[in-house]
Structure formats: C-alpha cells, structure tokens
Amino acid sequence: MCLAVPSRIIEINDTIARVDVDGVVRETSLMLLDDPKIGEYVIVHAGFAINKVDEKAALQTLQDMRNILAAENAGDNGLINQQ
Amino acid sequence: MSLKYIEEYRDASLARGLVKKIRLVSKKQIRLMEVCGTHTTSIFRHGIRSVLPDNITLLSGPGCPVCVTAQKDIDAYVQFSRIKDTIVTTFGDLIKVPGSGSTLGKEKALGADVRIVYSIFDAVNIAKENRDKEVVFCGVGFETTIPTIAAGVLMAQSQNLTNFSVHTSNKLTPPALAALMEADGIEIDGFLLPGHVSVITGTDAYRGTFEKYDIPSVISGFEPIDILEAVLYLVQQNESGTPELVNAYKRAVSDQGNIKAKKIMNQVFEVCSTCWRGLGEIPQSGMKLKKKYHGFDAALKFDMDLPDVPEPKGCACGQILMGLKTPEQCGLYKKKCTPMTPIGPCMVSTEGSCAAFYKYS
Ligand code: SF4
Secondary structure: OOOOOEEEEEEEOOOOEEEOOOOOOEEEOHHHHHOOOOOOOOEOOOOOOEOOHHHHHHHHHHHHHHHHHHHHHHHHHHHHOOO | OOOOOHHHHHHHHHHHHHHHHHHHHOOOOEEEEEEHHHHHHHHHOOOOHHOOOEEEEEEEOOOOOOOOEHHHHHHHHHHHHHHOOOOEEOOOOHHOOOOOOHHHHHHHOOEEEEEOOOOHHHHHHHHOOOOOOOEEEEEEEOOOOHHHHHHHHHHHOOOOOOEEEEEEEOOOHHHHHHHHHHHOOOOOOOEEOOOHHHHOHHHHHHHHHHHHOOOOOEEEEHHHHHHHHHHHHHHHHHOOOOOOOOEOOOOOOOOOOOHHHHHHHHHEEEEEEEEEOOOEEEEEEEEEOOHHHHEEEEEHHHOOOOOOOOOOOOOHHHHHHOOOHHHOOOOOEEEEOOOOOOHHHOOOOOOOHHHHHHHOO
C-alpha cells in the first residue's frame, strides 16, 4: 500500500500538487502537509503527501553507518595485524 | 533524474558491511517481528532473509491491512455492492478477499458497479460525477491511511456530497503491539516498527508499549540499508540486554509525527475497539466516525446489520500474524490455498505473509 519512493513537488495549485517520481508525474493532495514548497521531496501514500523527506537526516544516516562500518573495518585490520 | 534516497539506500557495499557486522555481533537465537506488510515484501524482494544468520528469525506481524480486516467487514462490502444504484469504490487489494460467501470481484463480474481507486480522492470525484447514485468507499488501513480517509470525508462534506459514504476498518498499531505482547505463547525479541505509520504517529506513540514491555523497538524505512540497519540495532540491543526505542528512519519520522494529519484524523474519527482478523477484538485499536460525521457512515445510512462470522476453517492467518506459525505450517498452504484460489486474506494481499512466501520461496 505504501509507495516508499520520495516524490518531488514540481507544481502547486492550492491543495493539489503535481509530483514527479523518476519521470512519472502524478497529482497528490497536500491537505495533510504543512507549508509545502516546489522542489521539496515528499512521501506519498494513497494519493496524499504525508510528509517531507528531511535531506539532512537522509545524508546523516548514511554517513553515520559508513562511520560505524569504517571503525569496524579498522578494528578488524588491527586484529589481523596483531596476529 | 535519479531516484532520490533510493539508490543510496540500496548501496551494495554498505549492505555487505551491515550484513557482516550483524553476523559478527549476533550470537543469541532471536525472533524479530516486522510489523508492516510493506516491510514483509521488501524483505523478500531484496533477499534479506537469506543473508541473515540462521539464529535470527524474521516474523511477519499484523501489518498488512487487508490481512487483518475482519470477515464481517468484507461481507459488508459485498452487501453494499448489491444495493441498487450504488457504486462501491475500494483499494485494489480488497477486491479478491473472500468474505463468507462472495468477493467484491465476483460481484463485479456479476454486474455490480465496483471500482478500484488509488485514493479516496478518486472516490469523492466519482460521487461528484454521479450524483444520482450512492458512492460507498470501502477503506482499510492503519495510521498512514486513516488521515487520508478523514480528508476525503471533509472534502465530501465541503462539497455537500450527500451521496458519499464510507465503511472503514481503521486499525491502530500501538494497541495491536500491546495485544501481541499479552497473547499466550508469544515469543518476540524485537519489533521492526513500520516506517510510514510512524511518519504519522511519530516515535512518541510507541513509548507507552515500549516502556511497559521493555522490548527492543526500531522504526525502519523500506530500503535494504534501512532494514539491515534496524536489524543490526535490534541484534545489538538483544546481545547487550538493553532494550531501546530507536528511530532509524529520521529522514521521514519525527518524535511527534505529522501533527496536521493527526489533527484531521482526530477531527473526523474517534478511538474505538475493533475486531482484527485472527486476533479478535482489541480495545482502543480502531477509529470510527464521530457522531458529527455519521451522515457519512455507510453502515448507518443503509441500516446494515453486521453479524460476526467465523473465519474459514483450517486457515492459520491468525497464528501467522502473531508469529506463532509460518505459512508452511498451514495445512492449506500451496494445496487448497494459492494466490489464484486464496482462502485467507494472508494469501490475497501482495503484502500478506502467505502470498510473499508463495511468491519468493
Ligand atoms: S495459506 Fe491460506 S489458508 Fe493457510 S493461513 Fe495462509 S491464507 Fe490462511
């Protein structure tokens, strides 16, 4: 039921937006969203934008995970070197 | 244009790193439940079960809306479709779900006006274009869908569409988690909490259940990296014996959730107890129209009596939804019950465990 792919707002007419998902354009209601702006990414569910995607948080999560794994690898190497 | 936040969250080297880390950390036998049907499909589609170590078991919980819809509600949809000059609008998945005698799909084949809509928005428009007919929207869904149904009711009200009504089977997630934790024989060591339900509810909505049952709980997105990250956190919490409530889907979920959506939802609906297929009646786990909106209640409008009906004999959907059985342990699986001839709802919806097992194993 959920479309997990973020859609980009390309046009706003009152409470209706046109959103783009990888080249496919659909209409989406903005009734459940505060302060939508053109260019923002939103999550769409059953024809309604239900939230914006926080770009900073998206990038931060990826970076955090890379850091955790990098620390892990460094640890691995250290262990191997000691042996 | 690329698919924003999709490619990055499918990065193969990051995924391999996470799998390696999970294998390194995970020692205990644990059973993790994904509560959302979209997680179930994503886990199968990306082959996540096959890369996890054998000591981690993934269970599919009661998060496929179609699968938990009570049979009497399906019977009601069928009855609406038999009323003269009535158009029944519904989400696609519901059309094949067997009620006690028929399905919406069969009624359509017999000439009933049943239309699949992508959104309640479309249903409201159908009502606008067909003022001489009654339009009933049959909707099932969790916190992600309930605000959209509320918005649809408000739209119909503002346009004075007296020929529009809804029959909803709204379900709330946190009370269902609590009911699961209270059920006999349940063994769950952690919840992979639903990403888009949480977009609406916010992390705070789970705090009560988390504190009461002290169970590892991680909100997750739907891409492979999201799911592996959440599994890693659940494994770490189990190994260290320190349960936490973690939001691992920060790009979409906040502590408070979508306040505007919740406001619209609470304007139109109020909390009530409701019947979940397989799980039975769970207090405070549903939402019904407030009195002010009873004009939009299809069951009241058509004076419909909805008796309880027994669930199909031999169908183990209920136990599967609670993580007590796998589809293979149901005697009907792949024999009498297939996606072409589904007996229970878990085989009908693409998000149901039985259908996912059938397709991917
Ligand atoms: S295989 Fe069919 S009958 Fe068995 S539990 Fe699943 S849906 Fe029910």
